Amino acid sequence: MSEKWDATSERLLRELAPQVLGAVTRRFRDFASAEDAVQEAMIAAFTQWPQEGIPDNPRGWLIQVASRRMTDQARSEMARRERETTVAREAESMTPVLDIDSDMDPDDTLILLFMCSHPALSPSSAIALTLRAIGGLTTAEIGNAFLVPEATMAQRISRAKQSIANSGVPFRLPSPEERAQRLPAVLHVLYLIFNEGYASSIGAHLQRLDLAREAIRLTRNAKTLLPENAEVAGLLALMLLTDARRAARTGPEEELVPLDKQDRTLWDRTEIAEGLELLTAALSKGSVGLYQLQAAIAAVHDEAGRPEDTDWPQILALYELLRRVSPGPMVTLNHAIAAAMVHGPDKGLQLLKALDADPRFADHYRLEAVRAHLLEKMGDYELAIKHYRNAAAQTTSIPERNYLMTQAARLAGG
Amino acid sequence: MKYILMMNTMKAGHGVPNWQQKDLQAHIAFMHSLNKHLTEAGELVSAEGLSFPDQARLVRAGKNGVPITDGVFPESKEFLAGFWIIDVESPERAYEIAAKASAAPGPGGEPLNMPIEVRPIMSGPPPEML
Numbered sequence: 001m002s003e004k005w006d007a008t009s010e011r012l013l014r015e016l017a018p019q020v021l022g023a024v025t026r027r028f029r030d031f032a033s034a035e036d037a038v039q040e041a042m043i044a045a046f047t048q049w050p051q052e053g054i055p056d057n058p059r060g061w062l063i064q065v066a067s068r069r070m071t072d073q074a075r076s077e078m079a080r081r082e083r084e085t086t087v088a089r090e091a092e093s094m095t096p097v098l099d100i101d102s103d104m105d106p107d108d109t110l111i112l113l114f115m116c117s118h119p120a121l122s123p124s125s126a127i128a129l130t131l132r133a134i135g136g137l138t139t140a141e142i143g144n145a146f147l148v149p150e151a152t153m154a155q156r157i158s159r160a161k162q163s164i165a166n167s168g169v170p171f172r173l174p175s176p177e178e179r180a181q182r183l184p185a186v187l188h189v190l191y192l193i194f195n196e197g198y199a200s201s202i203g204a205h206l207q208r209l210d211l212a213r214e215a216i217r218l219t220r221n222a223k224t225l226l227p228e229n230a231e232v233a234g235l236l237a238l239m240l241l242t243d244a245r246r247a248a249r250t251g252p253e254e255e256l257v258p259l260d261k262q263d264r265t266l267w268d269r270t271e272i273a274e275g276l277e278l279l280t281a282a283l284s285k286g287s288v289g290l291y292q293l294q295a296a297i298a299a300v301h302d303e304a305g306r307p308e309d310t311d312w313p314q315i316l317a318l319y320e321l322l323r324r325v326s327p328g329p330m331v332t333l334n335h336a337i338a339a340a341m342v343h344g345p346d347k348g349l350q351l352l353k354a355l356d357a358d359p360r361f362a363d364h365y366r367l368e369a370v371r372a373h374l375l376e377k378m379g380d381y382e383l384a385i386k387h388y389r390n391a392a393a394q395t396t397s398i399p400e401r402n403y404l405m406t407q408a409a410r411l412a413g414g
Numbered sequence: 415m416k417y418i419l420m421m422n423t424m425k426a427g428h429g430v431p432n433w434q435q436k437d438l439q440a441h442i443a444f445m446h447s448l449n450k451h452l453t454e455a456g457e458l459v460s461a462e463g464l465s466f467p468d469q470a471r472l473v474r475a476g477k478n479g480v481p482i483t484d485g486v487f488p489e490s491k492e493f494l495a496g497f498w499i500i501d502v503e504s505p506e507r508a509y510e511i512a513a514k515a516s517a518a519p520g521p522g523g524e525p526l527n528m529p530i531e532v533r534p535i536m537s538g539p540p541p542e543m544l
Contacts, residue, residue, distance in 0.1 A: 122503050125456075147416075147537070148459055148501050156456030396415070398536040 005050035012058065013045055015221075017136025020062040022108020025171050028070050031115065032161040035133055037069035038062070042136060107173050109134065110225045114174055117185040120167045125160035126189045127196070132157055134221070135214055145211050146196070183226075187235050187291065190219050194239050198246075212243055233282035234292030240275035241298035244268040255406075256399045260307040272302045290326040293318055312341040329361040333370055345377040365394035369404060381411045416459060416501045416535040417508040419515060421528055423495040433521050440519045448515060452500060457511070463496040492529075499535065508532050 017038065025034040041062045055061040116130040124146075131137045131145075143153035174182060197211025219236045226232045248262035257263075279295045297318045304310040319335040332355055340348025352374070355367050372387035388408035392401050431438070445463075452458035470493070476482040498515070502508050512532045517525035 124501075124503060146501070151453055152456050152458050152501070155454050159456055396534050396536055401536065 005054070009049065009054055012054075013042065013049070014136035014217075016059050016062055017042060018109040018112050018134045018221075019059060020066060021133055022112055023059075023063050024066045024070060025112075026108060027067065028074075029171065030070075031171060032158075032165050033070060033073060034066070035161055037066040037073070039132070039138065040069050041066040043138070109221065111171060111173050113186055113222060113225070114179070114182055115164060115169065115171075117182070117189045118164050118167060118169060119182075119185065120163045121160050123189070123192060125156055125163070126185075127193055128153060128156050129160040129164075130189050130218070131193065131214065134218055137214070183229070183231070186222070187231060190215055190222065191235060191238075191291075193218070194242075198242065212239070212246070215239060216243065228285075230282040230285040230287055231289040231291050233278050234289060234295050237275040237279040237282065238291050238295035238298055240271045240278070241295055241302050244271035244275065244302060250399075254399065256403045258403075259301060264305065267302065272299075275299065275302070288321070288325070290322070293322045293325060297322075310341075312338060316342050329355055329358050330366075332358075333366060337370055337374075340374050340377070345374040348374045349378070365391045368394065372404075372407065376407075376411065384408075385411045415503070415505070415508075416499060416537050417505070418533050418535055419498040419500065419508070419512045420531040420533070421495045421497065421515060422492045422531060423528060424492060437519065437521050437523065440523055444518050448518075449498075452498070452511065457500050457502050457507075459499040459501050461496070461498045464494055467493045505532075505534075 020041065021034060021038045024038055025031045028034055044065055045058075045062060049055075049058075112133050113130070116133055117126045121129065128142055128146075131142050132139065137145075139154045139157060140150045142157075143150040146153070148156075173179075194212050194215035197213070197215055216236070216239050219232070219239060223229075223232045223236050244267050245259075245262060247268070248264065248266040249257055251257050275295065276299055279292065279299055282292050283296070297315055300311050300315050300318070316335070316338040319331065319338045322331050323335055332351070336348045336351035336355075339351055349371065352367060352371055355361050361367065368387045368391035372384045372391060375381075375384035375387060385408045388404050388411070392404035392408065395401050395404065433441070449458060449461050452461070470485075472484045473481050474484075498511070500508060500511060502511070509532060512530040516528050516530045518528065520526040
């Protein structure tokens with residue numbers, strides 16, 4: 001036993017979670033039970049290590065505890081089924097040989113990462129499972145992060161594991177083709193975790209687990225596992241370049257502060273520098289994807305000392321590329337904003353018309369909000385007020401509704 | 415995405431329902447099984463039943479913030495009997511659950527087809543660009 005317990009030790013434990021889960025799953029070929037056993041081992045570590053100190057081989061300790069749970073479970077399962085000595089002897093033979101160091105397979109975490117974003121899972125299940133299997137968070141912590149009771153989250157996770165078991169996916173690394181095909185789903189899950197955290201960092205939920213930081217940590221891990229992939233680096237850059245504005249994003253009353261009104265001295269320079277470095281390296285690799293382009297747009301904003309210094313023609317050009325790489329209503333919307341900044345609000349309003357008829361566009365309030373903003377720039381306050389109010393009536397975010405109602409009230413002279 | 419499902423019941427003739435025992439039991443069992451089903455589906459955030467309207471009081475601040483209480487106004491025809499808060503993947507799923515709750519059995523085991531008001535809870539993410 002060595003060292004004393006602190007935040008670093010807790011981080012170490014979380015880093016080890018997917019490695020241990022990988023090793024135990026590999027050994028027992030049962031992802032669902034292994035996942036439960038590793039959770040129990042993690043909880044045992046959380047309670048024992050702070051008192052007893054960190055074991056000399058923490059990974060080995062966790063694998064051993066989890067494997068013992070697996071064996072105990074297999075034994076009682078067999079005892080339950082058939083109380084015969086022969087079967088008990090079989091259980092005996094399942095006791096793993098503890099050759100801990102040969103158990104380390106760097107690909108295990110990567111296999112888990114792909115497993116957790118399996119196409120059979122709904123986005124919310126994939127998120128929950130990723131946070132538990134890769135992030136090493138407890139069910140209670142994940143429930144708390146999404147403001148859902150622990151029992152509900154436990155069910156969501158157990159159903160997710162069941163779906164994976166039913167899909168019969170073997171515990172091995174997907175082929176390079178499969179990997180290329182499924183990587184967007186993996187990145188999307190990480191992106192959703194970040195987005196959830198970024199959204200909930202304001203309002204009444206300050207006590208919640210910091211999901212944005214967790215997403216950054218997980219994406220950092222993914223980047224270590226897939227060092228050559230430019231999109232993983234692009235996603236990490238996007239997260240860092242966005243998270244850098246966190247402190248400036250809300251005012252003293254927790255109100256939303258739009259980009260052009262933010263106090264840019266509050267932006268985190270270290271995160272911006274790291275994001276820029278990652279992005280530059282990623283862009284030099286050639287294949288430019290969705291996350292690199294979004295990161296590049298975030299970078300242009302972050303590099304402007306004042307809002308009026310923003311290189312809008314550059315942003316417009318990036319949105320034009322993004323429209324080609326990943327077309328969609330949100331991209332069209334943001335492209336229209338950029339076009340308005342370069343060519344004037346009437347150009348933006350003209351481009352927005354394309355979205356009125358787009359049935360895929362579920363977030364209609366965003367369109368209303370942007371339209372209101374552009375109408376205000378045109379000087380048509382009356383119509384701007386109407387659209388601000390439409391947007392406020394349709395949004396599902398309280399800080400945003402407050403912001404939009406305030407905009408309408410400001411124009412109405414209230 | 416979280417939704418609240420509000421179960422409204424007609425106030426007229428309400429209070430403790432004058433149903434047969436087996437109908438009441440079927441209704442109670444239905445509500446239990448619905449909640450169990452929602453928990454198992456990983457969708458239930460919370461579910462609460464509210465007291466009957468004779469225990470409801472309207473409160474407003476009087477002078478110096480002193481509470482002034484009043485019975486429920488007799489003209490209100492409906493009252494909130496209970497609610498569920500669910501966390502689901504789509505509005506369609508929320509409507510499906512609401513329809514299930516609406517069809518809770520009443521007298522003679524017939525579905526009540528109660529109106530269930532479904533509204534999104536304001537927990538969505540704010541946009542980055544505006």
